[in-house]
Amino acid sequence: MPQLIKGYVRFIDRISDYVGYLAASLIFFMGAVLLFDAFTRNVINMPVHWAIELTQFTLAAYYFMGGPITLKNNEHVRMDLWYANLSERGKAKLDLVTIWCMIFYLGVxxxxxxxxxxxxxxxxxxxxxxxxxxxxxxxxxxxxCLVLMLLQAFSLVFKHIATLRGERI
Known part of the structure; x- marks a missing residue:
């Protein structure tokens, strides 16, 4: 693979990691907001109306931001009935076919x-x-986050092509 493509893959993977780790830290923020809500509602009898909604928005951000790292780490849901029995090259071939469906979906x-x-x-x-x-x-x-997921999907395309060529990125 050309150095430009290898650099692209490393750059997008690094961005996906940073965004994913930031997303993971949002769990602590959501917990703090919910604890604050419980305290103000139950202890000082002064409910705040924004806490649950802020938690819902944060949870949505958590899902959006977790998408790229999930793709990068190959932790997404997959039907493994046949896939698990394929060779590395077979998996790369199947992934190259199915990833275009995902790219189309992400584009829409x-x-x-x-x-x-x-x-x-x-x-x-x-x-x-x-x-x-x-x-x-x-x-x-x-x-x-959808743009980053698309960029990560193209990074995966390059990784699968490298696998078919017997290379590693």
């Missing part, structure tokens, strides 16, 4: 997320609740 999702983000920006979209937060930040994060 990205198209929809861009459209949704444009609408949110144009209308200053807010969630209808007591807290009434803007949806622009979470929709922006979704769009960025």
């Amino acid at each position: 999702m990205l198209w929809g997320s861009i459209s949704s983000l444009q609408y949110a920006i144009a209308t200053n979209e807010k969630r209808f609740s007591i807290w009434n937060p803007s949806t622009i930040p979470i929709k922006s994060l979704l769009t960025v």
Whole structure:
């Protein structure tokens, strides 16, 4: 594989790692917000209306940001009935076929997320609740994470091609 492709794969893998580790740290933030909510509601009898919604937004961010590292580490859900019995080259061939389905799916999702983000920006979209937060930040994060997942998917394409050629990236 050319050095440019190897550099691309290493760069995207590193970004996916950083984003994934940041996503993992969001668990602690969600726990702190929920503990704060429980304290204010039960101990000082002053409920905060934004805590549960903030936790929901954070959980959505956790899922979005966890996608690229899940792809990179090959930890996504797969039907292993036949796949587990294939050789490394057989797995690479099958992955090269199926990854294009995923790239198509991610492309459609990205198209929809861009459209949704444009609408949110144009209308200053807010969630209808007591807290009434803007949806622009979470929709922006979704769009960025879908781009990173697409970049990671192409990194996987290069890794599978390298496997078929008997190389390692």
